[in-house]
Amino acid sequence: MRPLTIRGYCDPLVVSPGDDINFYVSCDHPGEVSPRLVRVVLGDENPDGPGAKEIPVEGVNLMPFEGMAQRTQAGGHIVVSALPSAFNAAQGFSVHLFASPTLPAAGQQALIGQWSQADSRGWELGLVDGHVFFRVSEGNVTTQVETTKALFAGIWYSICASYDPDTGLTVSQTAVVGSCNGRFGPVVDLDNDSTQTMSGAFPLAVTSAPLVIAAVAESENPGRVWVTHQYSGKIEAPKLLNSTSLSAAETLALADGKVPSTAVACWDFAEGITRTGIPSDQAVEIIAGCHGQLVNTPDRAMTGRNWDDTEHHFIHAPEQYGAIWFHPDSIDDCRWDVSLTMRIPDDLGSGVYALEVDQGRDVERIVFFLRPNPNNRKKILFLASTFTYLAYANQQVAVQAAVAQSVFAHTAILHDNEIEVHERSLEYGLSTYDYHADGKGVQYSTWRRPILNMRPQHRYCYSTLWNFTTDLHLLNWMEQMGFEFDVLTDHDVHEHGSELLKNYNVVVTASHPEYYSTPLVNAWEEYIASGGRGMYLGGNGMYWVSVPNPDRPYLIEVRRGEQGDQGWRANPGETFHSHSGEKGGLWRLRGRAAQRIWGVGYTAHAFGTSAPYFQLPDAKDPRLDWMMEGIAYDDPIGDTGLIGNGAAGHEFDRYDLTLGTPPNTMLVASSFGHNVYDMVVPEDQYFPSSGMNGLEHPNVHGDITYFSSRNGGGMFAAASMTWVTSLPMNNYDNHVSRLTGNVLRRFASSEPLPAVD
């Protein structure tokens, strides 16, 4: 393979004219990096398409900079930079926490410690090859005691350790098995408790490294804290006690969740839960105020050791949600040094841009989105699916999952970016489709890392395009056809709502606007309801609930619910978003199916081949003559295309009055010709049967629809992810292009849309 040697990201992802944007670049080889600003038009190199296009931006003077390798710290953990003055480890102490390790036998993992790995100084409570250990050291001599019984994965334990400089060390584990808090329940005859003591006088040298939860510091070096021995699993209520030993009664009380009077610090991970969730990256210490800083956003709002299934929403029972789930492979921010800051020219037009950084080996294109000057808006808005881009960022499950090739009905065809992400997973982070090392679904994603599948030339691993790279076909087509447009993003509409959309005669979606927040759904509903015009030119839109972090917009959360076309499913009791307290899952199952706003909603996927649309009687309605101009009734629409050779493909949506399609909706055309590999979505399967495939089941089809709303507004839906990749066929002279152009011209005009009632 051809390894990538340069990579980068920017912050923010979306900017306005006059803003500064920071670029963070890491190079495997030191040396000068040449930057260049380009406007991205199209990246698809498919020889059957128009070819990749980018336009250098003149007049932006970017100076070369010195490239260097930048390190990424993976792994969720908590850093506590100051401990209570009442705590002096060298004089003896006890430590307690609850832990539910998910990979207990995976080498050495730290639960909590003030330990410097480089110097072997301090103390640490952790796991080694499945056993709990507790150790103290003064640098040259380390004393360690281990329990004798290995821990079971996914089971909660109350873990205590005590240190007396004169008498020695004790460590103990007590299983806390409930009916639903762990992998198995009380029917298992478990004998897994263990207590071990090492007697003697053992010195402990306090390190200047900070106390870390779920990892330990690499060294005492001041500045940024680098950690090692990252932990997989849940931790709840870690606490430090000013007592050099624990009685049996005290140990029992700790296992029961009591905080003894000798405690000098206790981190309560449920503290801070409100009706709007717990989006904070702070771990509250409830005794002395020695709060901890969460790094790499471990999973919050997780069921604790006492979760009993009586409440599934963490805001209603925070006392049962005291756990944080840590993962050694989570990344929320690479935290690299800034390589280049660029001031966006005031006169630069709205669009998709990239900073090209080149060291003469390979070229990295760091994509960002530029908002319009608010005093110079176009009539057409393209809404980039930045939430969805983040949900899929650096996705690996499509390569990794055994069943993925069956889902896609295709042999994997990889290229350099896919292999790079696969081999260097810990440096790129995971998508919300992937699994952490312990099998837990990934629920957070960030733009503060290189995102290789949001690059113009990227190809998805099943020899196709996906999301951003598909969307560029729509932007390229609008340019070719002479439509002027602005670009805004999900993040903009999430923040400013429908008022932002109302600046435009028509809002055009991307090809796969799948991940939507409540403000985004509300904005679309208010916009269409008040006379706006929308063109839904994608498939599987407005499907999963997603929530950006209110304080850290680069971070998005997805809690997958009990149903849907999903890479993973949230565990029982963990389906509500930590960022907002909202229920996760499908918008349809929250009473807000996409049909209610866009007229159609997700019905089936067909990743191998695509199919054309065939017109239905409404296409002949004279009220739609403007839409069907130049398209004979018997002509199929979209019988060619760059993805699967058809306009109805990948994922598509259907008209359904029972799910809220407006009753006056015109059903213009529907697809036919899907095959046995294409499937009905799970939420429609109820009783799965053998015929729920594209060859046999009528739900496997996409629908082209149109309805008018009030004040001259309305909505057109093409309802397929591959619609826009049919646009360039036959040099843009085809019915998908014709129909899209007819609608876009009409919607962009100031004339009210023809009413259909």
Added chain:
Amino acid sequence: MALSDPGKYRDKSADFMAMWHSKRGAEVRELVTEELIEEHATNPECELGHQSGELVQVLNYLRMAPTPGKDFGYMTSPFQEYRIGLISVRGAEVTFPADERIFTSEHEVVQEIFLRRLVRMGLRDEESAS
């Protein structure tokens, strides 16, 4: 007797999977004929229409196999040049077979992967493949 050592307990679903692969593999092997291989060569990804039920069954069996060691196509030059590689567990290096064959279309590489998988999964003898 109480349970105290997690190391004593293995996941016995592996036993079922071994039995399933043995029995299902034998059924699928019966479907692999020269005609079926020819059908895949001409229509590997349904671009010429529906595949036969037999080919669908064979492809589903191959595609659902565990990921480690699974062949994939590697596009070394976009739409012009392909190789075959082996997927490993996440974070490990991707490996490439020693024979280093170069294919000039996706069609060719997909067909070669199909043939290799048939042999590796025990659905076709190596002698008849060569």
